[in-house]
Amino acid sequence: MSDQNDIRLRVAATLREKIDVVKRSSAFVGLDGFVDEIIHVVDKRLDVGRFERIPTIQGYADRIAEASGRSTNMELVTQRIKLGGNGPIMANALAQAGIKVTYLGALGYPDVLPVFQPLVDKAGKVYSIANPGHTDAYEFQDGKLLMGKLTPLNDVRWDKIVERMGKDLFTSLLNGSDLVAFVNWTMMPFMSEIWQKVQSEVLGTQDRPGKSERKPIFFDLCDPQKRPNEDILEALNIIGGFQSHFSVVLGLNEKEAYEIGEVLGLKVPDDTREGLMEFVAQLHQQVGADTIVVHPVRYAVASDRNEVVSMDGPFVPNPVITTGAGDHFNAGFCLGRLLGLSHRESLATGVSTSGFYVRSGKSPTVTDLADMLENWPS
Numbered sequence: 474m475s476d477q478n479d480i481r482l483r484v485a486a487t488l489r490e491k492i493d494v495v496k497r498s499s500a501f502v503g504l505d506g507f508v509d510e511i512i513h514v515v516d517k518r519l520d521v522g523r524f525e526r527i528p529t530i531q532g533y534a535d536r537i538a539e540a541s542g543r544s545t546n547m548e549l550v551t552q553r554i555k556l557g558g559n560g561p562i563m564a565n566a567l568a569q570a571g572i573k574v575t576y577l578g579a580l581g582y583p584d585v586l587p588v589f590q591p592l593v594d595k596a597g598k599v600y601s602i603a604n605p606g607h608t609d610a611y612e613f614q615d616g617k618l619l620m621g622k623l624t625p626l627n628d629v630r631w632d633k634i635v636e637r638m639g640k641d642l643f644t645s646l647l648n649g650s651d652l653v654a655f656v657n658w659t660m661m662p663f664m665s666e667i668w669q670k671v672q673s674e675v676l677g678t679q680d681r682p683g684k685s686e687r688k689p690i691f692f693d694l695c696d697p698q699k700r701p702n703e704d705i706l707e708a709l710n711i712i713g714g715f716q717s718h719f720s721v722v723l724g725l726n727e728k729e730a731y732e733i734g735e736v737l738g739l740k741v742p743d744d745t746r747e748g749l750m751e752f753v754a755q756l757h758q759q760v761g762a763d764t765i766v767v768h769p770v771r772y773a774v775a776s777d778r779n780e781v782v783s784m785d786g787p788f789v790p791n792p793v794i795t796t797g798a799g800d801h802f803n804a805g806f807c808l809g810r811l812l813g814l815s816h817r818e819s820l821a822t823g824v825s826t827s828g829f830y831v832r833s834g835k836s837p838t839v840t841d842l843a844d845m846l847e848n849w850p851s
Contacts, residue, residue, distance in 0.1 A: 574597055669711060763777065
């Protein structure tokens with residue numbers, strides 16, 4: 474634990490020293506967009522203004538199972554409506570840290586919807602080519618169930634990017650950014666096509682730079698369980714193709730890591746940190762990426778092929794919000810990589826970013842991160 478505390482203090486000092494570097498950094502993020510409706514499921518209605526929520530997913534599952542063959546009525550209470558989607562949440566977190574963000578995605582067309590105004594206000598440039606999806610996010614103390622309505626995202630295609638944004642502008646912004654992030658492959662039916670077009674029409678004529686000069690590109694498949702194995706394998710192959718031009722980072726939560734491993738024929742490990750770290754090492758042998766990062770609830774793991782490292786997170790037993798925690802981790806990890814931090818140090822920026830968010834419901838500034846790392850919650 475003392476070793477981790479030393480790392481946290483070192484990272485906090487670096488963050489304070491490099492605030493100006495953060496402000497000079499830029500990111501190009503896309504391509505989804507959702508309106509998130511955060512919902513609690515009522516267990517007992519006490520009076521018109523008060524209720525007890527069903528606290529766990531298991532409790533919710535039991536309630537549903539009891540209705541089999543009988544039917545039932547359940548009450549949902551909306552807690553808040555907010556901007557959503559892996560891309561907008563990650564972009565918003567990067568922008569809150571001070572990074573100059575360009576966002577391309579599905580935030581409303583022809584006009585950006587008001588719910589995305591916080592991102593518009595923070596980001597340097599926002600380009601929307603389609604209407605957003607909608608997520609009913611049922612939140613429980615032990616996790617969340619995301620019920621997505623995805624039809625508008627069918628408009629996020631390469632020809633729409635070319636028509637409504639322009640290929641030259643897309644190329645200029647992507648190539649001019651210090652970080653590129655493409656997230657939410659699972660819910661974007663034409664994401665693989667877009668990636669292929671980026672490789673053939675945007676990057677295809679460029680010479681491969683030296684490894685030390687390759688900028689990071691971050692990918693998050695986002696719960697690929699519902700997609701066929703052949704689609705997942707194709708996506709991994711396309712992601713590997715970006716290695717010629719970028720330093721590829723593949724981000725996964727624990728469930729996603731196991732799903733990808735199953736597709737690749739790997740055995741799910743025992744439920745220990747050591748087991749997951751060995752599993753990530755095996756996974757990395759089959760995935761074309763410089764870095765694989767996996768974030769369970771209580772800690773996070775990163776592999777650069779040479780070694781696998783981990784870092785504890787500030788576990789929150791009663792979070793204010795959980796929807797978007799993974800996207801905040803991804804933003805924090807990428808912030809660390811932009812600043813040239815080691816993989817373990819970048820894990821520290823990742824877990825502190827997500828930890829701050831689930832505690833407060835807000836994205837942290839760099840100063841917020843430094844404060845949290847120096848005053849680590851017990």
